[in-house]
Amino acid sequence: MKLAFRNLYSSLCGNSCHARFIQVSGFIILTLFTLTSCSSTKTEEKGVAVTIEPLRYFVDQLTSQKVPVDVMVPMGTSPATYAPTTSQLMALSSAGVYVQAGHLGFEEAWMHRLKELNPEMDVLNLSRNIQLIKGEDHQHGDHMHEAGIDPHIWMSPKIVMDFLPDLKSVLIKNFPEDKETIDANFLRLLTEVETIHNSFMALSDNEQPNKFMIFHPALTYLARDYGLEQISIEYEGKEPSPAKLKELIDRALEEEIKIIFIQAEFDQRNAEMVRKATGARLVVINPLGYNWPGTMKDLRELLSNHLK
Structure with missing residues (x-):
């Protein structure tokens, strides 16, 4: 050690x-x-490690919280820049499974080191069978993802339905004593996610263009999978120049954008300028929160009320 x-x-x-x-x-x-x-x-109790809180929600729901779950990136910290503490590294030694989104900055920087500390640990990459969104030098905020891959896969209910079977399988493999619980919970959780998925599908039935504005493009997969158009205030991963900001304001006015999303950890000044100039509603969202269904239902309601 x-x-x-x-x-x-x-x-x-x-x-x-x-x-x-x-x-x-x-x-x-x-x-x-x-x-x-x-x-x-x-005998140490074997547990699960995850990168972010939404992934803990899915594990908790499948295991009825019978399995301890350690979140490596705490709420209020950045998945792009966070470094684990000594106590987190110690706790990782008892993890039987690590569940990662796949392309978060923390994972790209740390996963091979975490695996070295616990070679027996199963690592489940939830994005391994997902059609990923990528682009040359595709940047997000203060970080660039490997190969320009957008990491926010958990923000699309369609994708969650795709990766839940893999999560169920790896949990049963490592916690066979809880198989009956996990199987039963899987059906309930899948039904919950499918209900949310269907509610977003209804948005695409609207013949009007479904456009919204967002500071940091965390809803890229949601937009792709449900016929929405996400307009990012960030430009090439950076805050917009005055000229770009004017272009965004003109576009928002022309296309009658009614809602602007921003995450709590980002500076709201530019988004606030767009709001004041356009009259759009500025809403703070938290894609990294534990209560995944609550987050998604709130988004669905907001989009339903403000899309054009």
């Missing part, structure tokens, strides 16, 4: 911080070995 943590820090920091790591690692390693030796006297 000491070698694993030394290699982990070296790979992240390089030689410049290796000496500092040697100075401070004594206490960390002592703590890790103390906890490890204590755990050897009892």
Whole structure:
């Protein structure tokens, strides 16, 4: 374990911080070995690790919360820049499964290191069988995703229905004692997601163009799968220039855009400028929240009331 943590820090920091790591690692390693030796006297409860809160929701629903779930990127932090704490790395040693969205910045930076710390851990990439949205140098906010892949797959109920069978299978494989519970919960959860899916399908029945504006393009898959058009205020992953902002305002006025979405963690100034100039409603959303069905139902209602 000491070698694993030394290699982990070296790979992240390089030689410049290796000496500092040697100075401070004594206490960390002592703590890790103390906890490890204590755990050897009892059987650790195997759990699940996930990257973000919405994925914890799906695991909790399938297992009736019988299985402990650790979220690697806490609420209020960025999945693009977050680095796990020592306690999170320690907890990962008892994870039987890691569930990842597939292309979040945290996953691209950390997954191979997390796997090195727990080689026996199953890793389920929920995007592995999904038709991904990608583009050359496709950027999002303060980060660029590998190969320009949009990571927000969980924001489309259609995609959630596609990846739930894989999630059910990996949970049954690792927690066979809970198979009956997982099977029963799968049918209930799939029905819940399908109901939300059908409610979004009804939006595409409208003959009018279904356009909305958003600061950070987190609803790309939702727009694709339900016949919507997402207009991003971010331009090439950056805040818009004054000229681009004027272009967006002119477009919003011309096309009578009625709603603008923004996530709480982003600066609202540019979105607020568009709102004031167009009279559109500015709504804060949280794609990273635990209550996935609540998030999706709120989105559905807002879109239904404000789309053109």
